[in-house]
Amino acid sequence: MKNCQLAIIGGGPAGLAAAVSAYQNGVRDILLLERDKSLGGILNQCIHNGFGLHYFKEELTGPEYAARFVAMLKETAVRVVSDTMVLDITDDRVIHAVNTDGYHTIRADSIILAMGCRERTRGAISIPGTRCAGILTAGAAQRFVNMEGYMVGKRIVILGSGDIGLIMSRRLSLEGAEVLACVEVMPHSSGLQRNIVQCLDDFGIPLYLSHTVTDIIGRDRVERVVIQKVDENRLPIPGTEIAFDCDTLLLSVGLIPENELSRQAGIRLDPRTNGPEVFENMETTIPGVFACGNVLHVHDLVDFVTREAQNAGKSAADYLLRDPMPATEAYRIEASDDISYTVPQKLHPAIPQKAVSVFFRVRRTFEKSHILVTDGETVLCAFSRERMAPGEMEQIYLPTALLRRAKGNTLYISCEEVSK
Amino acid sequence: MKELTCIVCPRGCRLRIDETRDFLVMGNGCERGIDYAKAEITSPVRTLTSTVKIVGACHPRLPVKTNRPIPKKLLREAMTILNRITVHAPIRIGDVIVKNIAGSGADLTATRDM
Ligand SMILES: Cc1cc2nc3c(=O)[nH]c(=O)nc-3n(C[C@H](O)[C@H](O)[C@H](O)COP(=O)(O)OP(=O)(O)OC[C@H]3O[C@@H](n4cnc5c(N)ncnc54)[C@H](O)[C@@H]3O)c2cc1C
Ligand code: SF4
Numbered sequence: 102m103k104n105c106q107l108a109i110i111g112g113g114p115a116g117l118a119a120a121v122s123a124y125q126n127g128v129r130d131i132l133l134l135e136r137d138k139s140l141g142g143i144l145n146q147c148i149h150n151g152f153g154l155h156y157f158k159e160e161l162t163g164p165e166y167a168a169r170f171v172a173m174l175k176e177t178a179v180r181v182v183s184d185t186m187v188l189d190i191t192d193d194r195v196i197h198a199v200n201t202d203g204y205h206t207i208r209a210d211s212i213i214l215a216m217g218c219r220e221r222t223r224g225a226i227s228i229p230g231t232r233c234a235g236i237l238t239a240g241a242a243q244r245f246v247n248m249e250g251y252m253v254g255k256r257i258v259i260l261g262s263g264d265i266g267l268i269m270s271r272r273l274s275l276e277g278a279e280v281l282a283c284v285e286v287m288p289h290s291s292g293l294q295r296n297i298v299q300c301l302d303d304f305g306i307p308l309y310l311s312h313t314v315t316d317i318i319g320r321d322r323v324e325r326v327v328i329q330k331v332d333e334n335r336l337p338i339p340g341t342e343i344a345f346d347c348d349t350l351l352l353s354v355g356l357i358p359e360n361e362l363s364r365q366a367g368i369r370l371d372p373r374t375n376g377p378e379v380f381e382n383m384e385t386t387i388p389g390v391f392a393c394g395n396v397l398h399v400h401d402l403v404d405f406v407t408r409e410a411q412n413a414g415k416s417a418a419d420y421l422l423r424d425p426m427p428a429t430e431a432y433r434i435e436a437s438d439d440i441s442y443t444v445p446q447k448l449h450p451a452i453p454q455k456a457v458s459v460f461f462r463v464r465r466t467f468e469k470s471h472i473l474v475t476d477g478e479t480v481l482c483a484f485s486r487e488r489m490a491p492g493e494m495e496q497i498y499l500p501t502a503l504l505r506r507a508k509g510n511t512l513y514i515s516c517e518e519v520s521k
Numbered sequence: 522m523k524e525l526t527c528i529v530c531p532r533g534c535r536l537r538i539d540e541t542r543d544f545l546v547m548g549n550g551c552e553r554g555i556d557y558a559k560a561e562i563t564s565p566v567r568t569l570t571s572t573v574k575i576v577g578a579c580h581p582r583l584p585v586k587t588n589r590p591i592p593k594k595l596l597r598e599a600m601t602i603l604n605r606i607t608v609h610a611p612i613r614i615g616d617v618i619v620k621n622i623a624g625s626g627a628d629l630t631a632t633r634d635m
Pocket of ligand 2: 527528529530531532534545548549550552553554557563
């Protein structure tokens with residue numbers, strides 16, 4: 102068995118920023134484990150631009166954003182081991198990994214989980230119809246087209262109008278495919294408005310809202326896809342069928358944090374995020390094990406991933422080189438019904454920083470509104486927003502000085518619209 | 522009066538533009554929305570991102586982009602040009618792959634070291 106001070110699992114933007122930050126905060130013995138050939142994670146296949154507007158104040162493509170952090174990593178003495186798959190982590194922080202050199206066990210004093218997320222598949226949303234070829238997730242298609250150089254089809258229907266579905270509609274149209282429809286079960290798209298304009302409208306691709314795929318027909322390969330309008334309970338309405346003759350169906354129906362390893366290690370997961378429950382320093386329920394990026398909760402902007410990962414990297418350095426935080430929880434953060442989750446879920450006592458960041462998502466659209474943080478009786482602080490939507494993650498900074506005024510150990514976060 | 526969504530940044534402001542009042546723009550969250558709305562109405566532009574064939578690298582496709590937005594109507598022509606290109610590794614980020622693509626004035630550059 103080998104030893105190391107800090108092991109980071111996953112070399113996407115989260116793992117890269119965590120590694121650089123831990124190094125800058127004094128940790129010298131760092132191992133970064135990545136299963137792919139190269140670093141950068143999902144960014145390598147996201148060749149479109151729109152990355153880094155917050156962090157670098159310029160618009161970069163995915164590979165360019167990754168390259169900036171790979172360059173920063175080269176300045177450090179972090180050891181990168183790619184083409185290496187982590188199979189298991191134990192609760193006493195022993196990592197089991199495999200690569201072409203064989204099977205390895207590594208004991209780490211601290212671990213940062215940065216495995217990202219994976220896509221929901223047909224099975225996860227149970228679409229009826231035959232099991233023919235030509236059905237794949239939008240992210241798999243993105244990798245085929247943008248990295249491996251394979252075109253996935255000629256006549257394509259896309260289910261799901263989140264950003265990945267929209268980006269792939271444009272990408273495949275540019276490559277000469279006919280994208281017949283983008284189908285969305287909800288009455289609104291969860292993607293950014295700018296992507297609806299530049300990915301669908303620019304190419305004349307129709308968006309069918311409140312519709313879903315109800316049948317897939319084909320012997321060996323997809324031949325036809327049937328969609329139907331749905332009612333307010335998302336049940337198909339008979340008589341509204343539209344059939345598309347196509348050879349490919351792409352699914353862009355959501356992402357799930359990749360937490361098999363966390364589960365095996367016995368880390369407590371939050372059923373709302375499907376990711377580990379964490380403190381404000383990104384520490385999980387196992388002391389010395391931290392998590393950041395899409396493995397923790399699904400992010401839409403890589404810039405937020407980077408900041409969260411820097412926090413995890415610094416916290417791991419504090420844990421290893423300075424005083425570890427006690428494993429006690431001083432406050433729990435409770436979200437109101439309009440908020441689907443918060444990250445972090447809990448706070449340590451005596452936090453040294455001036456403020457702690459809290460990410461959350463609203464369940465419905467809010468026009469001009471206030472975000473309120475209370476202790477159940479008094480409002481501790483309030484933040485105003487022009488508009489909030491489920492597709493966009495919100496972030497607030499809670500001043501730690503205010504926490505001392507809180508009675509009890511629960512903080513409640515809620516949103517209310519201000520009437521004009 | 523025309524309505525459009527600004528695509529310059531993820532905020533996606535809803536812009537209103539009045540052609541009768543010297544292209545007066547309203548609803549913009551920042552200055553960049555004004556330029557966008559005027560350009561979108563007179564001659565819309567987009568940044569093109571795509572890939573070209575590469576040999577001798579770890580993957581067979583090299584990601585590329587136009588180093589500035591090009592007229593929307595030139596997107597198809599630019600795609601036909603880059604579909605015919607094969608480059609050889611090594612390529613550095615920022616290397617010019619095609620100068621002045623489709624006469625747009627923009628260069629097609631690499632977005633990854635390969
Ligand atoms: C299709 C798509 C389009 C997007 N578009 C935008 C955009 O326009 N703008 C924007 O800001 N953001 C965008 N995002 C979001 C952003 O790219 C992600 O939030 C970000 O990449 C997440 O980073 P990560 O490091 O957490 O995960 P990832 O990038 O997924 O990296 C995780 C890494 O961990 C590795 N790994 C996983 N399990 C193991 C294991 N067991 N052993 C070893 N290694 C492992 C993986 O191989 C991978 O390299 C997009 C995301 C997707 C999927
Ligand atoms: S007007 Fe400014 S803030 Fe609004 S979407 Fe355009 S660039 Fe963004």
